[in-house]
Structure formats: C-alpha cells, structure tokens
Amino acid sequence: xxxDQILEVDRLTMRFGGIVAVQDLSFAAERxxxxxxxxxxxxxxxxxxxxxxxxxxxxxxAIRLSHDDGxxxxxxxxxxxxxxxxxxxxxxxxxxxxxxxMTALENLMVAQHNALMRASGFTLLGLIGAPVYRDAEKxxxxxxxxxxxxxxLLDRADDAAGNxxxxxxxxxxxxxxxxxxxxxxxxxxxAAGLNARExxxxxxxxxxxxxxxxxxxxxxxxxxxxxxxxxxxxxxxxHGVKISEGSPREVRDDPKVIAAYxxxxxxxxxxxxxxxx
Amino acid sequence: MKTSxxxxxxxxxxxxxxxxxAGFNALIxxxxxxxxxxxxxEAGSDGQLTYWTRFGEVASxxxxxxxxxxxxxxxxxxxxxxxxxxxxxPAVRSGMSFVGSYLAPALLIFTLLVPVIFYDQRYxxxxxxxxxTYVMLGWGLNVVVGLAxxxxxxxxxxxxxxxxxxxxxxxxxxxxxxxxxxxxxxLAAFWGVLLGFPVLRLRGDYLAIVTLAFGEIIRLVIINWxxxxxxxxxxxxxxxPSFFGIPLDxxxxxxAARLGIEYSPTHRIIFLFYLILALALLTNxxxxxxxxxxxxxxxxxxxxxxxxxxxxxxxxxxxxxxAFATGAMFxxxxxxxxxxxxxxxxxxxFTFQESALVLAIVVLGGMGSQLGVALxxxxxxxxxxxxxxxxxxxxxxFGMAMVLIMIWRPRGLIGHRxxxxxxxxxxxxxxxxxxxxxx
Numbered sequence: 001x002x003x004d005q006i007l008e009v010d011r012l013t014m015r016f017g018g019i020v021a022v023q024d025l026s027f028a029a030e031r032x033x034x035x036x037x038x039x040x041x042x043x044x045x046x047x048x049x050x051x052x053x054x055x056x057x058x059x060x061x062a063i064r065l066s067h068d069d070g071x072x073x074x075x076x077x078x079x080x081x082x083x084x085x086x087x088x089x090x091x092x093x094x095x096x097x098x099x100x101x102m103t104a105l106e107n108l109m110v111a112q113h114n115a116l117m118r119a120s121g122f123t124l125l126g127l128i129g130a131p132v133y134r135d136a137e138k139x140x141x142x143x144x145x146x147x148x149x150x151x152x153l154l155d156r157a158d159d160a161a162g163n164x165x166x167x168x169x170x171x172x173x174x175x176x177x178x179x180x181x182x183x184x185x186x187x188x189x190x191a192a193g194l195n196a197r198e199x200x201x202x203x204x205x206x207x208x209x210x211x212x213x214x215x216x217x218x219x220x221x222x223x224x225x226x227x228x229x230x231x232x233x234x235x236x237x238x239h240g241v242k243i244s245e246g247s248p249r250e251v252r253d254d255p256k257v258i259a260a261y262x263x264x265x266x267x268x269x270x271x272x273x274x275x276x277x
Numbered sequence: 278m279k280t281s282x283x284x285x286x287x288x289x290x291x292x293x294x295x296x297x298x299a300g301f302n303a304l305i306x307x308x309x310x311x312x313x314x315x316x317x318x319e320a321g322s323d324g325q326l327t328y329w330t331r332f333g334e335v336a337s338x339x340x341x342x343x344x345x346x347x348x349x350x351x352x353x354x355x356x357x358x359x360x361x362x363x364x365x366x367p368a369v370r371s372g373m374s375f376v377g378s379y380l381a382p383a384l385l386i387f388t389l390l391v392p393v394i395f396y397d398q399r400y401x402x403x404x405x406x407x408x409x410t411y412v413m414l415g416w417g418l419n420v421v422v423g424l425a426x427x428x429x430x431x432x433x434x435x436x437x438x439x440x441x442x443x444x445x446x447x448x449x450x451x452x453x454x455x456x457x458x459x460x461x462x463x464l465a466a467f468w469g470v471l472l473g474f475p476v477l478r479l480r481g482d483y484l485a486i487v488t489l490a491f492g493e494i495i496r497l498v499i500i501n502w503x504x505x506x507x508x509x510x511x512x513x514x515x516x517x518p519s520f521f522g523i524p525l526d527x528x529x530x531x532x533a534a535r536l537g538i539e540y541s542p543t544h545r546i547i548f549l550f551y552l553i554l555a556l557a558l559l560t561n562x563x564x565x566x567x568x569x570x571x572x573x574x575x576x577x578x579x580x581x582x583x584x585x586x587x588x589x590x591x592x593x594x595x596x597x598x599x600a601f602a603t604g605a606m607f608x609x610x611x612x613x614x615x616x617x618x619x620x621x622x623x624x625x626x627f628t629f630q631e632s633a634l635v636l637a638i639v640v641l642g643g644m645g646s647q648l649g650v651a652l653x654x655x656x657x658x659x660x661x662x663x664x665x666x667x668x669x670x671x672x673x674x675f676g677m678a679m680v681l682i683m684i685w686r687p688r689g690l691i692g693h694r695x696x697x698x699x700x701x702x703x704x705x706x707x708x709x710x711x712x713x714x715x716x
Contacts, residue, residue: 054587055584080587081589081590081591081593082590085590090588093584093588099578099582101694101710101712102574102578102581103706105698105699110589110591113571113578123567127563127567141700160707163710176589
C-alpha cells in the first residue's frame with residue numbers, strides 16, 4: 001500500500017450465517033483526508049465499520065492500517081480493545097454510547113485510560129500519590145479541557161453526560177474519541193439527529209480535526225450536506241458491494257449512485273443529490 | 278384554583294370507578310374465603326370427614342375487604358401518587374442533606390469513641406465489631422457490584438478463603454496474625470482471579486448464577502476435604518491476635534502486666550474493635566483512592582457501557598479481573614479477622630445467606646456509595662438486633678422497613694454519585710443517570 005494511504009480495505013467479506021453483508025469490498029482511505037462511506041440503509045456500512053474497529057471478525061479479506069512511521073498493522077488479526085489501543089483507531093457509535101452517569105470531563109478522562117494507566121505504574125504509583133502520576137493526570141485534564149473547548153462544552157464539564165442535549169452528546173462523543181489521540185477516527189453517522197445549524201458546526205469541527213491535527217477521518221453519513229461539503233473522497237455501497245467511488249462531484253453525477261440511492265426515480269434522486277451540494 | 282377543580286372532577290368521575298375496584302376486590306375475597314373460611318373440614322372421631330359451613334364469617338370478611346378497598350382508594354386520592362416526593366416533606370429532605378454533609382465525620386468520631394462510651398457493655402462492643410465486619414465486607418463487595426457493576430452472589434467464598442487461610446496457616450505453622458493477614462488477602466485475591474477467568478465472559482444473570490455456584494463449591498470443598506479443613510467439624514483453637522507480638526492475656530508477659538494495669542478481658546475486645554475498624558477504614562481509603570485512579574474510572578465506565586470501553590482501548594477482561602481481585606482481597610482480610618475473633622470456624626458460617634446479606638447491604642446503601650454502605654450495614658445488622666424483643670415478628674417488621682425504604686429510595690439510601698474529578702465544582706450526579714451494570 002502506498003505511503004499516503006492510512007487504511008486499505010482489501011476484498012473484505014463479512015457473512016452472518018447465510019447472509020452476505022459485505023462482499024469483496026476494497027477501498028482505501030488517504031492520510032489526513034476525510035473519506036466518507038455512503039449508501040442506502042442496509043448497504044452494509046456499519047458492518048464495514050465494525051470490521052475495521054474490531055467488533056466483528058471479518059469472514060475474509062484484509063484490512064491494513066499504516067501509521068505515520070510506516071508501521072503497517074493487519075487490523076483483521078487484532079481484536080477487541082487492541083485496535084483502539086495499539087492500532088490507534090477510535091470510533092463513535094450510531095446510537096451514542098457515552099458513559100451517562102459520569103461527567104463530561106470524566107468521559108474524556110476514561111478515554112485516556114491507557115496513557116494514564118502507564119503513568120500510574122498500573123495503579124501502584126497512583127495509589128501512593130507519586131508526583132509522576134499527578135503530572136500525568138494534570139496533562140490529561142488539560143487535554144480534556146482543550147477538547148471540551150473545541151466542542152464548545154467547557155462550561156458543562158462537570159455535568160453528567162446523560163443530561164446533555166442530543167447534539168451536545170454527539171460532539172462529546174467525538175471529543176472522547178479524539179482524546180485517545182487516534183491515527184484514524186471512524187464516525188458512524190455523526191450528523192444523525194442534528195439540526196441544520198448543528199450540522200454546520202459539526203462540519204466545521206471535522207474540518208478542523210483534519211486541518212489542524214492532521215487526523216484521518218472515515219465517516220458514515222446520511223446527511224448529504226455534510227458529506228458533500230467536507231469529504232475528500234467518497235465510497236458508495238449498496239447491498240454489500242461497492243458501486244462507485246471518487247470525489248464528491250464524481251459520485252454525485254454517477255447514475256448508478258443515483259439509481260441505488262433513490263430507487264428508479266432518477267429525477268427525484270437528482271434533485272436530492274443536487275440539494276446536498 | 279385549577280388544581281382543586283381538577284381534583285373535584287377527578288373525585289366525581291371516581292365514584293363509579295371506586296365502587297368497581299372495591300367490588301372487584303370483594304369478589305376475589307369471596308372466591309378465596311368461601312373455600313378457605315366458608316367450609317371447615319375436620320377428621321371426625323372415627324376418622325371420617327366432617328365439615329360445616331361458616332357463611333357468616335365469609336360475609337363479614339368480604340364486607341371488610343369491600344370497605345377497606347374504598348378507604349384505601351380514597352386515601353390514595355387524598356395523598357396523591359406515591360413516591361419519594363409525597364412520602365418525605367421537602368423540609369425534612371433539605372434538613373437531611375444538611376445532616377448528610379456532616380454525617381460521615383460525625384459517624385467516624387462516634388465509632389472511634391464507642392469503646393470509651395460502652396466500655397462496660399460487652400454486648401454492644403460485640404455488636405459493634407459485628408457491624409464493622411459487615412461494613413468492611415460491604416465496602417469490599419461494593420468494588421465489584423457498586424463500581425464495576427458485576428453482580429457477585431458468591432462473595433462469601435472469598436470470606437471463607439480468607440478465614441480458612443488464616444486458620445490453617447496459624448494452627449499448622451504457628452504463623453502470627455500479622456503475617457497471615459496479608460497472605461489471607463493475597464490468597465483470596467488469587468481465588469478471585471481464578472474464578473474470574475472463566476466467569477467474566479458471562480454477563481448479567483449468568484454471571485450471578487455462576488458466582489452463586491462458586492460460593493457453594495468453596496463451601497462444599499471445605500466440608501468434604503476433611504484432611505485439610507476438618508470438614509464439618511471446622512478448625513478450632515485458632516490463635517488470638519497479639520498486640521504486635523505482645524499477647525493480650527492474663528500472663529506476666531501480657532500487655533496488661535507490661536503496662537502495669539489490671540487485666541480485663543475487655544482489653545482484647547477493644548483491641549479487636551480497633552483492629553476491624555482499621556481494616557475497614559483501610560478498605561474505604563483504598564477504594565476512595567482507586568476510584569480517582571484510571572483503574573477505578575475504568576471500573577465505573579465498564580458499569581456504564583462495556584462496548585464503549587472496548588472502543589476506547591480498555592482491556593475489559595483485566596479491568597474486570599482487577600475489580601474481582603480487589604473485592605476478593607478485602608473479603609479475605611475480613612475472613613482472617615473473623616477467624617481470629619471467633620477462634621473457631623466451620624463451613625456453617627459461610628452459607629449463601631451471608632452473601633445475600635452483604636449484597637443486600639450494598640444494594641440498600643446505594644450501589645457505589647461508601648457512606649451508604651456503612652449506614653446500610655448499621656441498619657441491617659444493628660436494626661436486626663434492635664427488633665430482637667419483637668421475637669417472631671422481627672422478620673415481618675424488618676421486611677416492612679425494607680419495603681418502605683425501597684419505595685422511598687429505590688436506588689438505595691445514598692443513590693447519587695460523586696464525580697471523581699472536576700474542573701470547577703463537583704455536582705452530585707442523580708441516580709437516574711447512573712447505570713447499574715449488567716454483568
């Protein structure tokens with residue numbers, strides 16, 4: 001795989017019993033770019049996400065992640081928490097999964113668990129209150145504060161995450177994923193349930209993550225205004241296979257995409273695609 | 278104005294409904310009582326069946342149910358929907374929150390002074406030691422159930438491992454209490470990890486059942502492994518703890534003789550009291566510290582959402598195992614203390630009932646709350662003693678008290694959660710938001 005690709009999905013197949021959810025899917029995500037995975041409901045997008053982030057073990061194919069230092073990791077061989085810990089892939093969930101009974105700040109502190117565990121000497125240094133740990137905790141709080149500022153939730157740092165409005169929870173979940181300092185950020189429908197103003201703010205946030213921090217982003221999204229505005233590259237799926245790929249403009253004009261997305265009524269499809277631009 | 282008019286409207290429409298409910302209850306009563314009370318059967322003098330009817334009694338019972346239902350319904354309408362809001366007036370609640378902030382230090386100071394105040398009352402000192410043992414067990418189990426959200430019904434197993442570790446090491450090798458105490462904790466933690474490995478893949482009800490079985494397995498092994506544990510006869514003449522090498526007895530070497538004061542058996546009781554208090558406070562201190570460390574936050578995060586934890590790179594298996602091991606270790610300490618206090622242990626002390634009692638303390642206290650667990654242990658163990666004069670009605674009164682508390686405080690005495698870290702101000706988090714965990 002080339003140097004400027006961070007993620008390469010190679011002929012990924014995922015079967016559940018007799019049902020083939022994803023078939024021979026191949027695509028690549030470029031480093032420091034935003035790649036979007038779109039498609040109608042049931043196209044298999046979330047299955048691809050779950051394979052990449054280790055929640056499913058793929059039935060076939062390879063998923064390779066390459067870090068900045070040139071190290072290539074085979075994600076299909078890692079499982080569970082190791083993908084987040086070693087491969088540095090962070091994700092959010094379609095139905096938000098915050099820790100509702102913990103404050104926003106605590107949520108972001110949990111995200112820095114592995115770094116803090118090392119600093120606390122796997123709890124022993126922390127238990128005796130060693131200065132090494134205290135410094136590390138201070139830095140962790142600073143990082144969390146920084147992210148709370150970025151997502152505009154600083155004044156609610158000490159409130160329980162479960163009390164937040166829907167849009168705020170979405171932003172907090174992205175902040176939490178970013179606190180793991182990932183190489184690749186995977187977002188599963190980050191704009192779902194947001195109003196137009198919140199969607200615009202989300203686009204801005206994602207662009208700033210790409211531009212200022214250089215984090216690569218892979219996202220699933222239905223909100224075309226967001227996808228078309230921020231994506232550098234779009235992969236379109238339908239019924240478990242890739243039907244199109246390219247820049248937002250190319251994808252928007254692809255008749256196959258229009259047909260898949262909105263059935264046969266091409267005029268209506270074109271209208272919807274147009275509205276997203 | 279609006280509320281009163283809506284109330285009267287409700288009452289007006291309520292009369293037919295009221296009669297309907299009361300009539301329905303009376304009908305059920307009629308069906309039940311006509312058989313239970315209405316027909317009386319007895320064996321006659323030659324062994325034949327004789328029976329007679331008591332319709333008068335049935336009629337009065339049904340009438341009582343009918344009238345009672347109406348009164349109950351009217352009371353319900355008068356009081357309004359039940360719940361915490363109505364049962365406890367706001368003034369009382371604000372007073373309680375004021376008391377709450379000073380309760381923990383006040384309770385600690387009082388506990389420290391218990392041996393001074395009740396020096397001559399052996400019964401109260403013994404009871405206090407018992408309560409403190411359960412406080413410690415509750416705090417230990419709180420790590421597993423309250424923080425990590427893993428329902429453990431076999432906690433008594435670790436208590437037993439700790440007690441037998443101390444008893445066997447002390448009687449067979451003659452090791453002192455202060456060497457055996459950490460060993461008992463380590464052995465219990467080891468068993469915690471051993472149990473944890475196969476079990477932690479399970480969740481929720483399944484985890485509860487397997488831990489329940491583990492508690493029974495340990496007890497059955499103790500009963501049947503006669504060579505080592507003495508089986509049902511238990512282990513007797515377990516050495517008493519010494520005051521760091523100085524025995525607490527009536528000999529010339531004893532602490533009393535060395536200090537030049539008159540010997541009294543109460544000295545040993547008081548020593549045991551402060552020993553269990555120190556152990557319990559150690560448990561509390563370690564738990565409070567652990568909560569503020571990454572491992573403690575990971576436990577709570579695990580309780581809130583395990584999938585999200587994995588997505589953040591947290592190794593959920595080791596995190597659960599550490600919770601299990603930590604809880605087991607404290608159980609082991611408490612077990613060692615139990616063995617040295619009793620001087621005799623047998624499998625009968627480690628039945629499921631103990632597990633259930635400790636779990637009830639944690640749940641009643643409010644899962645995760647240290648103060649709540651201490652109060653619940655006091656209420657459960659102390660309260661049970663308090664009702665001793667009621668004899669056979671004791672369980673009834675106790676059960677009613679539990680039901681009332683669960684209506685008033687469904688999430689335990691202290692249900693809210695205190696954040697472990699804050700930027701400006703720590704707000705207590707309402708219990709509605711805090712998850713209970715599901716395995």
